[in-house]
Amino acid sequence: MHLVTFDIDGTLIDSQDFDSNLYVESIQKVLNVEIGSDWSKYKQVTDSGILNQIIEENNLHHSSIDIHRKVHRCFVKKTEDYISNLSGSLTEIPGAKKLIEALSTKKGVALAIATGGWEETARMKLQAIGIDSGSFPLATASDSPDRIEIMQIAERRALNGKTAHKKTYFGDGEWDRIASNQLGYQFVGVGNSVESTFKVSAFRNLEAIFAKLGV
Numbered sequence: 001m002h003l004v005t006f007d008i009d010g011t012l013i014d015s016q017d018f019d020s021n022l023y024v025e026s027i028q029k030v031l032n033v034e035i036g037s038d039w040s041k042y043k044q045v046t047d048s049g050i051l052n053q054i055i056e057e058n059n060l061h062h063s064s065i066d067i068h069r070k071v072h073r074c075f076v077k078k079t080e081d082y083i084s085n086l087s088g089s090l091t092e093i094p095g096a097k098k099l100i101e102a103l104s105t106k107k108g109v110a111l112a113i114a115t116g117g118w119e120e121t122a123r124m125k126l127q128a129i130g131i132d133s134g135s136f137p138l139a140t141a142s143d144s145p146d147r148i149e150i151m152q153i154a155e156r157r158a159l160n161g162k163t164a165h166k167k168t169y170f171g172d173g174e175w176d177r178i179a180s181n182q183l184g185y186q187f188v189g190v191g192n193s194v195e196s197t198f199k200v201s202a203f204r205n206l207e208a209i210f211a212k213l214g215v
Contacts, residue, residue: 010172046116049145095203
């Protein structure tokens with residue numbers, strides 16, 4: 001069994017800019033705290049992990065649960081409105097939907113999504129490029145603030161007790177590469193934001209990707 005797992009933002013969907021902006025806006029609206037979108041300074045680059053660190057740095061532990069609820073609700077609404085204003089569609093990384101559909105039909109491949117975004121917004125964005133998020137296992141920052149744990153949860157859900165002889169993760173961030181290395185995954189860098197020996201700018205040439213994956 002070959003486990004093939006994908007990130008979402010910047011990997012399947014061209015959503016990094018608007019997603020980061022809406023997240024920053026949500027933090028500012030709820031907490032009146034100014035943050036930048038340089039996620040490299042955060043220990044856990046996930047929606048819940050970043051928020052945990054902001055709460056810690058601003059000594060807001062006493063209302064942590066309430067803050068998570070309010071920021072989450074605000075961010076989900078902003079994302080919903082953004083997608084609605086685009087008539088319900090987003091821009092995919094070219095070939096993303098076809099790649100997911102093709103991999104889902106291949107024998108010996110277990111497919112999963114492991115993203116640092118919250119579940120509601122992750123499902124919204126996948127739907128907006130025509131990918132049915134209910135057709136394969138999904139793990140998000142709603143499951144854990146820790147990216148490695150998110151990937152492990154996605155793995156357990158996808159394999160359902162089976163053993164994978166190979167594991168591959170498609171991601172676009174340095175944190176994706178680090179987590180993949182720690183978990184023993186082959187890492188495929190998407191775009192120009194991260195260095196990798198296996199790198200793609202898009203998914204137009206599916207046969208070349210399949211040959212590289214060995215599926």
